[in-house]
Amino acid sequence: MSIASKITRKIYKLTHPVEGEIWMLHRVVERQSEAEEQRELEVTPQWLEREINDYKQKGYRFVSLDELPCRGPWVVVTFDDGYRDNYTLAYPLLKRLGVPFTIYVTTGLIDNKMEAWWYAGQALGMSLDELRALAAEPLCTLGAHTVSHPKLNTLSREQQQAEIEGSKRKLEAMIGREVEHFSFPHGAHNRDTLDICNSLNLKTTVKSWGGPLRRGEWPNPLPRIDKQQL
Numbered sequence: 001m002s003i004a005s006k007i008t009r010k011i012y013k014l015t016h017p018v019e020g021e022i023w024m025l026h027r028v029v030e031r032q033s034e035a036e037e038q039r040e041l042e043v044t045p046q047w048l049e050r051e052i053n054d055y056k057q058k059g060y061r062f063v064s065l066d067e068l069p070c071r072g073p074w075v076v077v078t079f080d081d082g083y084r085d086n087y088t089l090a091y092p093l094l095k096r097l098g099v100p101f102t103i104y105v106t107t108g109l110i111d112n113k114m115e116a117w118w119y120a121g122q123a124l125g126m127s128l129d130e131l132r133a134l135a136a137e138p139l140c141t142l143g144a145h146t147v148s149h150p151k152l153n154t155l156s157r158e159q160q161q162a163e164i165e166g167s168k169r170k171l172e173a174m175i176g177r178e179v180e181h182f183s184f185p186h187g188a189h190n191r192d193t194l195d196i197c198n199s200l201n202l203k204t205t206v207k208s209w210g211g212p213l214r215r216g217e218w219p220n221p222l223p224r225i226d227k228q229q230l
């Protein structure tokens, strides 16, 4: 990086202080897996509770996705994919702590119609009943995360439309409510992805990287922080 662009970046950071962080999580498990590519998707309830309490002590407020944009410092907790452990382990913990959270659902995982191939084909998705119980929980916001979890930027526009709109409609039919938020699998997206999301009037979209959100930044897709317990 040149000195000029370093200075430009420094000035940007000074005039755009950090407002908050959108955390990206996947699974909550009692014991983490041995394999690194699985372990990096897993946190324990104890770790998550410590992390939340740490941030609360530092003065962060835990807010729901629907409260954005708002004055910081805040944290939004999100989970991708729709694992059953989000219902059995994360939900009771976050309910006890009074922390709002969002789950982005890959609709194919519900009732395990599709297996989690990145977990050796294990049946890890939540059931339709569990999903509906979460839909009735005021602390929980549900968003869509495609039907079959592809890298959207590798698909044609028509295929992307089927994955994005298809999962939004399917999730809406499952929970009987409008779905206004969307997460790109693997963070992957291109111009078509953004156009389609715009045309569906999605309130927010998120990617899998980008760090904290700074003042004046209200772009879609919103940046997230990959929270890992390594």
Ligand SMILES: [Zn+2]
Residues within 6 Å of the ligand: 080, 081, 145, 149, 185, 186
């Ligand atoms: Zn995902």
